[in-house]
Amino acid sequence: MPLPSRWLQDDAIALQLQEVRAIPSMLSDDQERRWFVALCLFRADKAIKTRLQHELAATKRLTPFYTWFVSLMFGIKDDPAAYPFSLSEREFTYYATTTFGGKMGDIEGIYHPPNFYKALAGDTVGVVLGAAAGAALPFLIPEAAGATALSLPGLATASGRSALGAVIGSGVSHLIPGGSWDAARKNTLWPRYQLDYQRRSLR
Numbered sequence: 001m002p003l004p005s006r007w008l009q010d011d012a013i014a015l016q017l018q019e020v021r022a023i024p025s026m027l028s029d030d031q032e033r034r035w036f037v038a039l040c041l042f043r044a045d046k047a048i049k050t051r052l053q054h055e056l057a058a059t060k061r062l063t064p065f066y067t068w069f070v071s072l073m074f075g076i077k078d079d080p081a082a083y084p085f086s087l088s089e090r091e092f093t094y095y096a097t098t099t100f101g102g103k104m105g106d107i108e109g110i111y112h113p114p115n116f117y118k119a120l121a122g123d124t125v126g127v128v129l130g131a132a133a134g135a136a137l138p139f140l141i142p143e144a145a146g147a148t149a150l151s152l153p154g155l156a157t158a159s160g161r162s163a164l165g166a167v168i169g170s171g172v173s174h175l176i177p178g179g180s181w182d183a184a185r186k187n188t189l190w191p192r193y194q195l196d197y198q199r200r201s202l203r
Contacts, residue, residue, distance in 0.1 A: 003048075006202055007037050015199040016040070016085050019192045020072060031055075032065055039076060040085050082189060084196035092200070096193055099186065104197040113190045114183040 006012060013033060017024060027033045035052060042049040059066065076086045081095045096104050100111050 113186045
């Protein structure tokens with residue numbers, strides 16, 4: 001299976017292993033090293049993909065490495081953007097730009113991933129305020145005001161005012177979007193993209 005020699009170097013493989021939070025001892029022989037590096041190209045190169053699948057099917061060793069490796073392959077297939085080493089140069093630039101706001105070479109040292117705890121606090125405040133506004137609204141809008149001043153007959157009933165409260169509550173919760181899920185994802189991806197930028201810069 002022909003692979004770029006620079007990606008088979010120890011320092012390149014070490015960076016790739018760091019991306020998936022694995023240790024060098026996971027790769028016990030040359031075949032496992034080649035398989036691991038082949039993940040860089042198996043999405044884009046049909047010949048490498050076919051050869052890798054054939055070799056995996058032929059092996060009779062159901063080792064911890066084999067189980068880990070196959071699960072890693074499925075992870076890359078499901079979400080390639082989360083594994084930068086599996087991206088083409090064009091894909092790497094695209095995902096780095098859309099996720100972090102710029103090419104790695106331009107923003108490294110400038111970009112700082114969002115703080116997960118601040119984002120979570122913002123989400124919590126938004127949800128609490130929204131829920132409080134929705135719960136209080138039926139009591140804050142008198143029946144007469146609902147029916148006359150607002151010219152909405154449906155608000156004269158408690159259920160009508162509760163429905164409006166739910167809508168306004170949902171709106172308030174979206175006015176303060178902390179984005180904790182997005183923050184957590186970027187906190188995870190940012191180190192991976194930094195490491196793979198280093199790997200891609202090796203000569």
